[in-house]
Amino acid sequence: MTPTIPILRVRGHLLVSVQGELGDDVVEQFQNDVLSAIERDRGRDGGLLVDISGLEVVDTYVARVLADTAAMARLMGRHTVVCGMRPEVAATLVQMGYMLDGVETALDVDDGLDRLGLPR
């Protein structure tokens, strides 16, 4: 069975927390689910926060899907922030030469919600 990635609405913002391993099949479903959730959420002006603190490994394929998803959400008018990247994941991506250019990032969910303008 393909695991699903829950998409929560927190005070008008969409919050996606990616946990464990992101298989190639799940990663594409993730993209479709996020964009569909944004479509259904029409009329709201909240942002999208993608928490990747649960990902122990992010290869260039997964990184690209994350960056593409953020770009697509942005094109749909959603302020999008990726948060919670682990230090070893950040180090690995930079060593490989992939900096996720154009993706807004934040330290953790709290920091990410700040970026989206949610009052503490």
Place this chain on the structure above:
Amino acid sequence: MTVLVSERLTIAVEGDVPVVRRRARELAQAAHFDAFASAAITTAASELSRNALVHGGGGYAVVEHVSDGLREGLRLVFVDEGPGILDIDRALRGGYSTGRSLGLGLSGSRRLVDEFHVETSLGKGTRVEVVKWARFRR
């Protein structure tokens, strides 16, 4: 070099990539890799097994827990019988993509490991061997 554990894993379908990745991660833990070294070799395993599948049409990986007497490490070998890599120098520089990828798989993996060897032959296939050592002597 002493081989402590050696396993051959088939790379034939997409579901085989996470299997190779997971096994590399488990062996990295067995070899006392820290979180950074473990993420590096696991990511390289993911990139190189996907390359073997997508560009090489599948093949196999050999994942090994090795020791040189002082350090423990991982040796990973990826073999496919695909078309080979036309411009290996360009592929190793990075940004040379033939499919729907970033073209960073081979060049990126090289930066993540301590030893990197690639042999490719047009029409016959590609063999990539990488070694990464645990950072500290145990």
